[in-house]
Amino acid sequence: MLACSSRFVTMSRQKRVFGVIVMVIIVLCIAVTRYETTVTYYIPARLRLRPNGLDFFNNSIKDSSEERKVAMTTHIAFLKVHKAGSTTMQNMFFRFGLKYNLTFVLPGKGNYFLRTSQALPVRDGNHFDILACHSVYDRGLYRSVLPNDTVNVAIIRDPLERMVSAAYYYRDMWHSPPLVKVPKINFIHNIILRPDLYEKSTYSKTKNAMGKDFGFLDSVTKNDTEKIKTHLLMLDNDFKLVMVMERFDESLVLMKRYLNWRMEDIIYLLSNSHDHQPVVLNKTEKALFKSTCFLDYAIYDFFTKIFEERVRKEGTSLKIEVAYFKKILENVKNFCTSNKLSYVSLNIEQSQWNNPFRITYEDCTYMKLRELKFIYLLRTRHLSKNNVSDSII
Numbered sequence: 001m002l003a004c005s006s007r008f009v010t011m012s013r014q015k016r017v018f019g020v021i022v023m024v025i026i027v028l029c030i031a032v033t034r035y036e037t038t039v040t041y042y043i044p045a046r047l048r049l050r051p052n053g054l055d056f057f058n059n060s061i062k063d064s065s066e067e068r069k070v071a072m073t074t075h076i077a078f079l080k081v082h083k084a085g086s087t088t089m090q091n092m093f094f095r096f097g098l099k100y101n102l103t104f105v106l107p108g109k110g111n112y113f114l115r116t117s118q119a120l121p122v123r124d125g126n127h128f129d130i131l132a133c134h135s136v137y138d139r140g141l142y143r144s145v146l147p148n149d150t151v152n153v154a155i156i157r158d159p160l161e162r163m164v165s166a167a168y169y170y171r172d173m174w175h176s177p178p179l180v181k182v183p184k185i186n187f188i189h190n191i192i193l194r195p196d197l198y199e200k201s202t203y204s205k206t207k208n209a210m211g212k213d214f215g216f217l218d219s220v221t222k223n224d225t226e227k228i229k230t231h232l233l234m235l236d237n238d239f240k241l242v243m244v245m246e247r248f249d250e251s252l253v254l255m256k257r258y259l260n261w262r263m264e265d266i267i268y269l270l271s272n273s274h275d276h277q278p279v280v281l282n283k284t285e286k287a288l289f290k291s292t293c294f295l296d297y298a299i300y301d302f303f304t305k306i307f308e309e310r311v312r313k314e315g316t317s318l319k320i321e322v323a324y325f326k327k328i329l330e331n332v333k334n335f336c337t338s339n340k341l342s343y344v345s346l347n348i349e350q351s352q353w354n355n356p357f358r359i360t361y362e363d364c365t366y367m368k369l370r371e372l373k374f375i376y377l378l379r380t381r382h383l384s385k386n387n388v389s390d391s392i393i
């Protein structure tokens with residue numbers, strides 16, 4: 001009887017000890033989860049497999065390790081074309097440069113780089129790696145600050161869509177005097193029907209803005225077909241890739257391949273977008289606008305054909321990778337707009353296109369950073385990194 005009682009007491013004590021241990025484990029798990037919860041993104045089965053049995057990268061899971069055998073491109077000049085998704089791209093290049101501790105070409109003031117003398121100096125032995133601020137393309141200017149192996153990248157947008165976006169944006173956000181004067185009723189139609197009344201110069205925010213950014217001379221007219229063709233051929237020779245905003249994700253995956261970047265390097269959130277009313281033009285208005293913005297259409301038609309050919313050469317693998325990339329972007333967007341960012345991270349699984357990587361609260365913060373604020377932070381970093389006095393600014 002005593003033996004049974006003793007055994008009962010012993011078992012009761014063991015249960016209590018076991019219960020205490022379980023509680024401790026639960027508390028520890030909660031504490032750890034509070035500070036480092038991960039949300040794993042599982043890749044759909046159809047994207048894990050090689051489509052049609054094709055081995056796009058020799059080994060389905062070794063793409064990222066294999067691509068590291070070829071150095072990724074870190075010397076880059078990005079032509080920031082106005083209202084063509086370029087602020088989103090700029091943010092991407094800024095984050096890339098920070099990640100790999102690169103040096104940016106930054107003007108001492110503002111966000112435009114138009115002369116070599118504007119660039120903040122670098123310390124002896126250092127050099128510039130990336131130009132991503134606003135500029136007008138000038139081969140001599142770019143080569144004066146960047147290494148010889150620099151790769152030029154740009155982005156274009158359908159001229160009409162770009163103009164409409166720019167007109168509303170600069171009127172509503174920057175209160176541009178010429179655009180504020182345009183009657184709000186039939187706003188876009190007024191700009192198209194009276195192109196010389198509100199913005200008189202050949203280049204403006206609503207006229208041939210891409211032509212200006214790509215370095216065409218003010219004196220070029222629509223009759224100078226040979227001059228336009230010569231300049232376009234020069235641009236094609238100088239630029240590794242001209243992306244197309246209407247095919248943004250496709251362009252990014254293509255850039256990733258061309259520059260040998262990682263998947264995590266092209267993750268983004270849209271920046272500087274501005275909602276506006278839809279615009280429908282009649283045939284006469286469309287023809288008039290094409291005549292007014294002849295340079296923008298020459299640029300767009302020329303480089304979209306080249307883009308199409310490059311996409312065709314990449315084959316089915318590009319289409320499948322873009323679908324995978326879009327799924328990741330959807331999860332990143334949902335994650336970065338959640339309310340648990342301070343202690344949660346998003347884990348992206350390994351696939352044939354990438355090694356595992358993680359999106360954190362800090363990543364979301366930088367993706368949301370506005371252009372001028374980002375440039376200010378980079379400028380402060382540059383002064384410290386290169387031992388430059390802020391008195392020169």
